[in-house]
Amino acid sequence: MNSSVSAIILLLCGIFGGVWGYTIPQGPADAVRRGVAINTTRAGFLYGPAVAGGPLYPSGPLGKAKVAADIGNEQLETTPNSLLVAEDTARASSSTEQYQGLDTFEEYLLLYQGQWAKTLPKGPAPGLLTNYTQDLFFSMERLANSAFSVRRLPRSSELPFQVDYSTVSKVTGSSLSLQKLLQDGRLFYADHRAQASWPRTTNKFAAACDAYFYMSKRGQFLPLAIRTNVGSNLIYTPIDEDADWTLAKIMFNVNDFFFAQTWHLAATHEIVQIAWMAAIRTLSIEHPIYALLDRLTYQLFAIQPLAQSFLFDNGTAFDTLFPITGTGARDFVTELYFNGTGSFKEGYFETDLQKRGLINGDGPKLKHFPYYENASTIHKAIRSFMRTFVRSFYKSDRAVRGDPELQAWATEANGPAKAIDFPSKFDSVDELTDALTHIAHLVSTVHHSVNTNNLLSISATLPMHPASLYRPVPTTKGITSVAQYLPPLQAALAQFQVDGLFARPLIANSTRSLSYMFDSPTFLNGTNRETRTAAAEFKEAMFTFSKQIRSRTFNRDGLSQGAPFIWRALDPTEAPFSLTI
Secondary structure, X not given: OOHHHHHHHHHHHHHHOOOOOOOOOOXXXXXXXXXXXXXXXXXXXXXXXXXXXXXXXXXXXXXXXXXXXXXXXXXXXXXHHHHHHHHHHHHHHOOHHHHXXXXXXXXXXXXXXXXXXXXXXXXXXXXXXXXXXXXXHHHHHOOOOOOOOEEEOOOOOOOOOOOOHHHHHHHHOOOOOHHHHHHOOOEEEEEOHHHHHOOEOOOOEOOOOEEEEEEOOOOOEEEEXXXXXXXXXXXXXXXXXXXXHHHHHHHHHHHHHHHHHHHHHHHHHHHHHHHXXXXXXXXXXXXHHHHHHHHHOOXXXXXXXXXXXXXXXXXXXXXXXXXXXXXXXXXXXXXXXXXHHOEOHHHOHHHHHHHOOOOOOOOOOOOOOHHHHHHHHHHHHHHHHHHHHHHHHOOOHHHHHOOHHHHHHHHHHHOOOOOEOOOOOOOOHHXXXXXXXXXXXXXXXXXXXXXXXXXXXXXXXXXXXXXXXXXXOXXXXXOOOOHHHOOOHHHHHHHHHHHHHHOOHHHOOOOOEHHHOOOOHHHHOOOOHHHXXXXXXXXXXXXXXXXXXXXXXXXXXXXXXXXXXXXXXXXXXXXXXXXXX
């Protein structure tokens, strides 16, 4: 049997069957023995060109075998889901009389009556169908389902754009200027101006908004102003006429929707992808970290070819739904990845939030922060598991430093893999724990907060979240109809259909849910008592947290976690344990 065939068999054993009794290298002789197999893998698992933008992608016979295995697993899982989407789409498409022509803004709510029951069994987020026009709804989305584009402006910042004192005072209900909000550390900002420069699709339109949000004296997080940055570059505020201000919020949502879907590819899929590739080329399949990463990266390599064929190719999702072409969107992902978004350590959970001033910021603490409140519970449980797992194999920092395969992973990631900001070496148990916790965080609490079931339940709901405008951005204020800018019926149904393909309703309450992230016989059978106990504790913690999420209701002010909607995207019994598209 030649070496390539042997390597494929070994790698597929790692993919499908696991190893009984994971170990770190036990001395020089063991390292040499394991190194022979690793070198064979390195000869067959190669770095190839990017498939859908971003970093390198697997090539060589072993790389192609692993990609094929991931695609096979992905197709097995998504086929039943796709059938549900097709069933829902057919039902919705045959109910055209129900929608009354979508001639008014409110008629878009009729798209939800008796529809999408298979793909979205629980319907949109509670509160959405009644509170969707509220300013607090719009602003709190920035702290829940779309928490990665907003930041607090440091007190020393120059203001990106001006809003006059009279307007700011009327909006805030107090004698405050924009500069005073900045000095008090209560001014926040989101910037989508970069979207103006990418190639456009036909007959679909968008602004390139940047926007201010502010913290009121009562601690509420609210919108202050939205600038379009196209055409006559209008600045809208909540004191404008209702139709103008509603359209301004929709224009921002169009930009934010595009950003979230492109950003998440760079910030989750592609960071994990390149780290896993480097690990495959440096860790023995007998290594416990190889086994852990193999679990967390389930179906990972299927995403790039799927994204290219489903999202970026000519005539596919971006071309048909969004204002920026598929080619432009793919290149935007690449630019994001190589210009900060692809940074590994800079994206650590609290590091990122602190860098953007959302926690421990230069100003008052956010009174409510649904994303952080949900994700921190899961992140804490992930870190607890990872610490136990790492300590069960490495009894000291010295043992971490002395593992040649582990150190080779860091060297490989920073060398041939060209990963960005990956640890250059692992010096301690804590440093290794941080890195593994971050990978688990990316595949769960980051990804599923902006994607998966989150799209149909809130982030892509109509009428407030179209993928595009269907008339040019206004050059003057005073519009009389918001509906004329929204997608016509067939485009609206197409948006639901595409977003439904991202959902995973069949994962709910199954072993594919986040609660079972570490509860896999294939993985656990090769570990030890401490790891198995930690996995059971993690699962129990997730079941408990799920009950808390499911029991949430509105308080007497009609709010949940400070928002006029109940956000449940990170319910661990419904979100997957690994990345999906």
